[in-house]
Amino acid sequence: MLLGVLLMTAMAEDNPDIDLLERARDGDRDAFGELFRKYEKRVFRVARRMCGSDDEAWDITQDAFIRAMEAMDRFDPRYRFFTWMYRITANLAINHARKRKRRSEVHFEESYSAEGQQVTRAQLSDRAATEQLTEAVGRALEKLSPSLRAVFVLRVDQQLSYSEIAESLDIAIGTVMSRLNRARARIREELGSMLEEFE
Amino acid sequence: MSCPDFEKLMLYLDGELDEEDLRIVREHLEDCEECRRILATQSRLEESWRNDFRFPEGSEFRRMEDRIFGRVHGRRGWRSMIPVAAGIIAVLLGVKLILTGNPSLDRVSSTAAEWTKDYTMEDTRVGVPGRTGEHSGPEAPGPAPESPEETAEQPLEEHEELVEEMIVDHDGTGDAATRSLVDETSVMRQQVASDVTEDMESSGSFAYGGGVLRGSAQVEQDEIPSAHDSSVFAEEAAGLIGQTPQEEAGERWETGTAADDTALIRSAEVVPDMTGVTTSESDRYLSEGLEEVEAQDETVCFEEELVSCPPEYFNRTDDGCVALVFDGEGMPDSLTAVLLDSLSPGWRDYIKPVFMDTVMVVPLADLNEILRYGGGVPAETTE
Known part of the structure; x- marks a missing residue:
């Protein structure tokens, strides 16, 4: 017990976010507000990128902060706090994505195929082409496995380094590299001729 | 390259x-x-x-912030109330036990002599279905408790004799000692027409299906009896009954009806209510109760009394006596379970199959002994 208290005290001194989290857990509304505003957009954004809908992103955001407060005692001080938040968020998002995939895989496949044909060879303005491309990337991303998607989102959207991604997802850097490479290759493959138009 | x-x-x-x-x-x-x-x-x-990303409006984040904080601390607040609620319940239960005449340790140390003196066959008849609304209630003074010292001085021989008198099979077909005791109540026996009511009056207690146990307040509440004591107790009980449980059950069920049995249960539950009623009153209640049983042959005849009486009175008397009601699986009913939880916290370890379909009215002082050793009374079931 004493050791735990000392450990948390040391963590709080090294990491101001832990101090905020601890105070928030103890009922300090201001501390929670400060912590939430610091991470709300990052958490929401990762969740939204991973799941594709605002509703799910809100659910994940909420759960991520609640989990963080409830699991604070299990925080490993060797890691950085923001990677811990990413890990919680990514894990929640992966679980959401897996559940959603089981529910709507067939529907997604059909709609994607139809839309993909509409886009190709269209005479689009540069701006319209960009919009179409990003939408296509989003759809291609949905076809990736959640674990590949998580690496892609953390790298491309959040622009984390490989080591940060590895820390966030608790995987080796080599795994980060291979997953990221596979994710990019599959997205490019999905975009196909559309990518040529874009070039 | x-x-x-x-x-x-x-x-x-x-x-x-x-x-x-x-x-x-x-x-x-x-x-x-x-x-x-x-x-x-x-x-x-x-x-x-x-x-290509658009965040929701900032106000949505603020609402989410409030919601999360509320959920975390609302839930924690609810959890933090559990110990408080448990404490309140414990206090209320304690107050309830005190107000309903929970006998003190001094009072539960009543001796077998006192027991037989104050709970003669005449007295026990008041436990037959009657009018609970007319009884004197839990405030009625019970027999004066004896001190623990006096209890300890009770000779074993006397105790054994008293046990013989107090343990009676439910249909009065036991050995000589049982029959002798039953003879003393022959007047009352003549009033009884049905096998069901005979069961109640002859036992001098209140039994349903299983063994009937009453008396034997020799042992202090927390005193664990010796092996000799318990074996003597068991032998006496077995000898007095003189029939196998199956035989007894078979005989009884040949003449009894399901409605009668339910009535018996109800009557047993009403027992503690009646301890303050005089003998003459109890005779009248007995007659009226029996007439009611015979006339209606329905279990509902005592429902009103049960409803009108606070449930805690069902299981407890002012005289250091409690009624234990066990179902067909040998488990106590809800009131009995509450009672046992408060009086004998380890009762779940002691509970035995012999209690199946059994109602016992026992001195509080003997409660632990009965639970540990099955009361020394052979098992009976209502099969």
Whole structure:
């Protein structure tokens, strides 16, 4: 017990976010507000990128902060706090994505195929082409496995380094590299001729 | 120079190449338009996708912030109330026990002599279905408790004799001692027409199906009897009953009805209510109760009394006596369970199959002994 208290005290001194989290857990509304505003957009954004809908992103955001407060005692001080938040968020998002995939895989496949044909060879303005491309990337991303998607989102959207991604997802850097490479290759493959138009 | 593979180009794009690889890729890109095109396309694609994001309005984040904080601390607040609620319940239960005449340790140490003196066959008849609304209630004074010292001085021989008198089989067909005791109540026996009511009056207690146990207040509440004591107790009980449980049950059920049995249960539950009623009153209640049973042959005849009486009175008397009601699986009913929880917390370890379908009215002082040793009374079931 004493050791735990000392450990948390040391963590709080090294990491101001832990101090905020601890105070928030103890009922300090201001501390929670400060912590939430610091991470709300990052958490929401990762969740939204991973799941594709605002509703799910809100659910994940909420759960991520609640989990963080409830699991604070299990925080490993060797890691950085923001990677811990990413890990919680990514894990929640992966679980959401897996559940959603089981529910709507067939529907997604059909709609994607139809839309993909509409886009190709269209005479689009540069701006319209960009919009179409990003939408296509989003759809291609949905076809990736959640674990590949998580690496892609953390790298491309959040622009984390490989080591940060590895820390966030608790995987080796080599795994980060291979997953990221596979994710990019599959997205490019999905975009196909559309990518040529874009070039 | 051959082109670097796609993975290496992406490492270059991500700034993750080491010095040596970085230099090599840079040199290659100066001369390779195809690789520059791939990098440019990938970079533009990712940048476009990254920039194509619109956050919800800030107010939604603020609402979410409030909601999360409320959920975390609302839930924690609810959890923190559990110990408080448990404490309140414990206090209320304690007050309830005190107000309903929970006998003190002094009072539960009543002796067998006192027991037989104050709970003669005449007295016990008041437990037959009657009018609970007319009884004097839990405030009625019970027999004066004896001190623990007096109890300890009770001779064993006397105790054994008293036990013989007090343990009676439910249909009065036991050995000589039982019959002798039953003879004393022959007047009352004549009033009884049905096998059901005979069961109640002859036992001098209140039994349903299983063994009937009453008396034997020799042992202090928390005193564990010796092996000799318990074996004597068991032998006496078995000898008095003189029939196997199956035989007894069979005989009884040949003449009894299901409705009668339910009535018996009800009557047993009413027992403690009646302890303050005088003998003459109890006789009247007995007659009326029996008439009611015979006339209606329905279990509902005592329902009103049960409803009108606070449930805690069902299981407890002012005289250090409690009624224990066990179901067909040998488990106590809810009131009995509450009672046992408060009086004998380890009762779940003691509970035995012999209690199946049994109602016992026992001195509080003997409760633990009865639970531990099955009361020394052979098992009976209502099969």
